[in-house]
Amino acid sequence: MSVKIAFEEVTQVYGDTGKGGGTRALEHFSLEIAERNFVCLLGPSGCGKSTVLNLAAGFEKPSGGSVLIDGKTVTGPGRDRGMVFQEPLLLPWRNVIENVMLGPCLAGWPKVEALAQARHYLRLTGLERFERHASYELSGGMRQRVALARAWIGEPPVLLMDEPFGALDAQTRLVMQELLLEIWEQTRTTVLFVTHDVDEALFLGDRVVVMSASPGRVLLDLAVDLPRPRTEEILTSPRFADAKRRCLRLIGEESRRAFGHLEGDGI
Known part of the structure:
Protein backbone atom coordinates (compact mmCIF):
# COMPACT_ATOMS: atom_id res chain seq x y z
CA MET A 1 0.00 0.00 0.00
CA SER A 2 1.08 3.59 -0.54
CA VAL A 3 2.51 5.66 2.30
CA LYS A 4 -0.21 7.83 3.84
CA ILE A 5 1.70 9.57 6.66
CA ALA A 6 5.46 10.11 6.77
CA PHE A 7 7.70 11.66 9.41
CA GLU A 8 11.17 12.27 7.99
CA GLU A 9 13.98 12.97 10.46
CA VAL A 10 11.66 15.18 12.54
CA THR A 11 13.05 17.27 15.38
CA GLN A 12 10.84 19.36 17.65
CA VAL A 13 12.27 21.84 20.14
CA TYR A 14 10.26 23.97 22.55
CA GLY A 15 11.40 27.15 24.29
CA ASP A 16 14.48 29.26 23.68
CA THR A 17 16.67 27.40 21.18
CA GLY A 18 19.56 29.86 21.37
CA LYS A 19 22.95 28.38 22.30
CA GLY A 20 21.51 24.87 22.29
CA GLY A 21 18.75 25.72 24.76
CA GLY A 22 15.12 24.66 24.73
CA THR A 23 13.50 21.29 25.35
CA ARG A 24 13.94 18.67 22.65
CA ALA A 25 10.68 16.72 22.45
CA LEU A 26 11.60 14.76 19.30
CA GLU A 27 14.92 14.03 17.65
CA HIS A 28 15.51 12.16 14.36
CA PRO A 44 7.20 6.47 28.55
CA SER A 45 5.54 9.65 29.77
CA GLY A 46 6.98 12.75 28.14
CA CYS A 47 8.44 10.91 25.15
CA GLY A 48 6.67 13.11 22.61
CA LYS A 49 3.72 10.92 21.56
CA SER A 50 1.22 13.79 21.60
CA THR A 51 3.74 16.01 19.82
CA VAL A 52 3.80 13.49 16.96
CA LEU A 53 0.01 13.71 16.70
CA ASN A 54 0.01 17.52 16.83
CA LEU A 55 2.54 17.62 14.00
CA ALA A 56 0.45 15.25 11.88
CA ALA A 57 -2.66 17.32 12.62
CA GLY A 58 -0.89 20.51 11.58
CA PHE A 59 -1.32 22.15 14.99
CA GLU A 60 2.47 22.55 15.16
CA LYS A 61 5.29 22.85 12.64
CA PRO A 62 8.47 20.82 13.12
CA SER A 63 11.71 22.53 14.13
CA GLY A 64 13.47 20.28 11.64
CA GLY A 65 12.60 17.53 9.19
CA SER A 66 9.31 17.02 7.38
CA VAL A 67 5.80 15.71 8.06
CA LEU A 68 3.96 14.54 4.94
CA ILE A 69 0.42 13.41 4.15
CA ASP A 70 0.12 11.72 0.75
CA GLY A 71 3.57 13.02 -0.08
CA LYS A 72 2.64 16.65 0.59
CA THR A 73 4.12 18.70 3.43
CA VAL A 74 1.69 19.37 6.28
CA THR A 75 1.33 23.14 6.65
CA GLY A 76 -1.72 23.28 8.92
CA PRO A 77 -4.96 21.52 9.89
CA GLY A 78 -7.06 20.08 7.08
CA ARG A 79 -10.30 18.24 6.44
CA ASP A 80 -8.31 15.20 5.35
CA ARG A 81 -7.50 14.57 9.04
CA GLY A 82 -9.90 13.93 11.90
CA MET A 83 -8.83 14.27 15.54
CA VAL A 84 -10.14 12.60 18.69
CA PHE A 85 -8.77 14.05 21.93
CA GLN A 86 -8.42 12.67 25.45
CA GLU A 87 -11.59 14.55 26.40
CA PRO A 88 -14.69 14.56 24.15
CA LEU A 89 -14.79 18.40 24.03
CA LEU A 90 -18.49 18.50 23.22
CA LEU A 91 -20.36 21.81 23.11
CA PRO A 92 -22.77 21.73 26.09
CA TRP A 93 -25.31 24.05 24.44
CA ARG A 94 -25.69 21.62 21.51
CA ASN A 95 -27.40 18.25 21.70
CA VAL A 96 -25.78 15.03 20.48
CA ILE A 97 -26.70 15.24 16.81
CA GLU A 98 -25.86 18.95 16.65
CA ASN A 99 -22.39 18.18 18.04
CA VAL A 100 -21.86 15.47 15.43
CA MET A 101 -23.06 17.75 12.61
CA LEU A 102 -20.85 20.67 13.66
CA GLY A 103 -17.99 20.08 11.22
CA PRO A 104 -20.13 19.53 8.12
CA CYS A 105 -22.31 22.53 8.96
CA LEU A 106 -19.23 24.77 9.33
CA THR A 125 -21.77 4.08 17.53
CA GLY A 126 -25.06 2.86 19.03
CA LEU A 127 -26.33 6.34 19.91
CA GLU A 128 -29.27 6.76 17.55
CA ARG A 129 -31.72 6.84 20.49
CA PHE A 130 -29.81 9.68 22.13
CA GLU A 131 -29.53 12.17 19.27
CA ARG A 132 -31.63 14.81 21.07
CA HIS A 133 -29.95 14.38 24.46
CA ALA A 134 -27.68 17.04 25.91
CA SER A 135 -24.05 16.01 26.34
CA TYR A 136 -24.25 16.34 30.14
CA GLU A 137 -26.95 13.66 30.17
CA LEU A 138 -24.53 11.05 28.80
CA SER A 139 -21.97 8.81 30.49
CA GLY A 140 -18.26 9.28 29.81
CA GLY A 141 -18.20 6.39 27.34
CA MET A 142 -21.24 7.73 25.50
CA ARG A 143 -19.69 11.19 25.22
CA GLN A 144 -16.56 9.67 23.72
CA ARG A 145 -18.74 7.77 21.23
CA VAL A 146 -20.20 11.13 20.19
CA ALA A 147 -16.65 12.40 19.70
CA LEU A 168 -12.74 5.26 31.02
CA ASP A 169 -13.08 2.28 33.35
CA ALA A 170 -11.60 -1.01 32.15
CA GLN A 171 -14.85 -2.61 30.95
CA THR A 172 -16.10 0.50 29.13
CA ARG A 173 -12.65 0.90 27.61
CA LEU A 174 -12.75 -2.62 26.13
CA VAL A 175 -16.23 -2.02 24.70
CA MET A 176 -15.00 1.21 23.10
CA GLN A 177 -11.96 -0.55 21.64
CA GLU A 178 -14.16 -3.21 20.08
CA LEU A 179 -16.51 -0.53 18.73
CA LEU A 180 -13.61 1.41 17.25
CA LEU A 181 -12.34 -1.70 15.47
CA GLU A 182 -15.82 -2.50 14.13
CA ILE A 183 -16.08 0.95 12.52
CA TRP A 184 -12.48 0.86 11.32
CA GLU A 185 -13.08 -2.51 9.62
CA GLN A 186 -15.83 -0.82 7.61
CA THR A 187 -14.05 2.45 6.81
CA ARG A 188 -10.37 1.37 6.72
CA THR A 189 -9.33 4.88 7.65
CA THR A 190 -5.60 5.30 8.33
CA VAL A 191 -5.34 5.59 12.13
CA LEU A 192 -2.49 6.90 14.29
CA PHE A 193 -3.43 6.14 17.90
CA VAL A 194 -1.51 7.31 20.98
CA THR A 195 -1.83 5.33 24.21
CA HIS A 196 0.04 4.50 27.43
CA ASP A 197 -1.63 1.08 27.57
CA VAL A 198 0.32 -1.82 26.03
CA ASP A 199 -2.75 -4.10 26.00
CA GLU A 200 -4.74 -1.45 24.15
CA ALA A 201 -2.00 -0.90 21.57
CA VAL A 208 2.94 -0.90 17.57
CA VAL A 209 5.67 1.73 17.56
CA VAL A 210 7.59 2.14 20.83
CA MET A 211 9.28 5.50 21.36
CA SER A 212 12.34 6.30 23.43
CA ALA A 213 12.38 8.57 26.44
CA SER A 214 12.66 12.26 25.59
CA PRO A 215 13.80 13.30 23.06
CA GLY A 216 11.50 10.83 21.33
CA ARG A 217 12.62 8.62 18.48
CA VAL A 218 11.53 5.21 17.22
CA LEU A 219 13.02 2.28 19.18
CA LEU A 220 10.78 -0.55 18.02
CA ASP A 221 8.36 -0.94 15.11
CA LEU A 222 6.49 -4.15 15.85
CA LEU A 235 -5.77 -10.86 25.31
CA THR A 236 -4.88 -14.24 26.83
CA SER A 237 -3.22 -15.77 23.76
CA PRO A 238 0.50 -16.73 23.90
CA ARG A 239 1.37 -14.48 20.95
CA PHE A 240 -0.28 -11.53 22.69
CA ALA A 241 1.65 -12.27 25.90
CA ASP A 242 4.98 -12.50 24.05
CA ALA A 243 4.45 -9.18 22.27
CA LYS A 244 3.35 -7.56 25.52
CA ARG A 245 6.49 -8.70 27.36
CA ARG A 246 8.67 -7.31 24.60
CA CYS A 247 6.97 -3.90 24.67
CA LEU A 248 6.88 -3.70 28.48
CA ARG A 249 10.56 -4.57 28.77
CA LEU A 250 11.56 -1.80 26.38
CA ILE A 251 9.24 0.82 27.89
CA GLY A 252 10.47 -0.09 31.38
CA GLU A 253 14.08 0.38 30.33
CA GLU A 254 13.30 3.77 28.80
CA SER A 255 11.27 4.88 31.83
CA ARG A 256 14.14 3.97 34.18
CA ARG A 257 16.57 5.80 31.91
CA ALA A 258 14.37 8.90 31.95
CA PHE A 259 13.99 8.70 35.73
CA GLY A 260 17.77 8.40 36.09
CA HIS A 261 18.24 11.58 34.07
CA LEU A 262 15.77 13.40 36.32
CA GLU A 263 17.62 12.23 39.43
CA GLY A 264 20.86 13.41 37.86
CA ASP A 265 19.30 16.82 37.46
CA GLY A 266 18.50 16.92 41.14
CA ILE A 267 14.76 16.41 40.73
Missing part, protein backbone atom coordinates in the same frame (compact mmCIF):
# COMPACT_ATOMS: atom_id res chain seq x y z
CA PHE A 29 11.96 10.79 14.53
CA SER A 30 11.21 8.88 11.33
CA LEU A 31 8.11 6.79 10.67
CA GLU A 32 6.05 5.76 7.64
CA ILE A 33 2.42 4.68 7.94
CA ALA A 34 0.79 2.91 5.02
CA GLU A 35 -2.68 3.73 3.82
CA ARG A 36 -5.43 1.96 5.80
CA ASN A 37 -3.02 0.88 8.55
CA PHE A 38 -3.85 1.15 12.25
CA VAL A 39 -0.65 2.19 14.05
CA CYS A 40 -0.36 2.66 17.82
CA LEU A 41 2.30 4.81 19.51
CA LEU A 42 3.63 3.69 22.89
CA GLY A 43 6.35 5.09 25.11
CA ALA A 107 -17.97 23.38 6.02
CA GLY A 108 -21.19 24.43 4.29
CA TRP A 109 -22.76 20.99 3.76
CA PRO A 110 -26.50 20.98 2.95
CA LYS A 111 -28.34 20.37 6.20
CA VAL A 112 -30.16 17.30 4.84
CA GLU A 113 -26.85 15.64 3.90
CA ALA A 114 -25.20 16.52 7.22
CA LEU A 115 -28.20 15.15 9.13
CA ALA A 116 -28.20 11.89 7.18
CA GLN A 117 -24.47 11.36 7.73
CA ALA A 118 -24.74 12.24 11.43
CA ARG A 119 -27.50 9.69 11.90
CA HIS A 120 -25.46 7.07 10.04
CA TYR A 121 -22.52 7.46 12.43
CA LEU A 122 -24.78 7.63 15.47
CA ARG A 123 -26.17 4.25 14.38
CA LEU A 124 -22.64 2.87 14.03
CA LEU A 148 -15.90 9.37 17.50
CA ALA A 149 -18.99 9.97 15.39
CA ARG A 150 -18.07 13.66 15.04
CA ALA A 151 -14.53 12.81 13.93
CA TRP A 152 -15.70 10.21 11.40
CA ILE A 153 -18.68 12.06 9.87
CA GLY A 154 -16.57 13.83 7.24
CA GLU A 155 -14.96 10.47 6.42
CA PRO A 156 -11.41 11.81 6.64
CA PRO A 157 -8.78 9.45 5.20
CA VAL A 158 -6.65 9.96 8.35
CA LEU A 159 -7.82 9.73 11.96
CA LEU A 160 -5.53 10.91 14.78
CA MET A 161 -6.41 9.73 18.29
CA ASP A 162 -4.79 10.98 21.50
CA GLU A 163 -5.55 8.52 24.33
CA PRO A 164 -9.31 8.79 23.72
CA PHE A 165 -10.21 6.00 26.16
CA GLY A 166 -7.72 6.81 28.92
CA ALA A 167 -10.32 8.19 31.35
CA LEU A 202 -1.64 -4.61 20.81
CA PHE A 203 -5.39 -5.18 20.75
CA LEU A 204 -6.01 -2.37 18.25
CA GLY A 205 -2.94 -2.01 16.08
CA ASP A 206 -1.53 -3.52 12.92
CA ARG A 207 1.77 -2.12 14.18
CA ALA A 223 4.12 -5.83 13.39
CA VAL A 224 1.22 -7.25 15.44
CA ASP A 225 0.74 -10.82 14.21
CA LEU A 226 -2.74 -11.35 15.61
CA PRO A 227 -5.81 -12.26 13.55
CA ARG A 228 -8.73 -9.92 12.91
CA PRO A 229 -11.47 -9.39 13.86
CA ARG A 230 -10.21 -9.18 17.43
CA THR A 231 -12.15 -9.99 20.58
CA GLU A 232 -11.19 -9.98 24.24
CA GLU A 233 -10.18 -13.67 24.06
CA ILE A 234 -7.06 -12.63 22.16
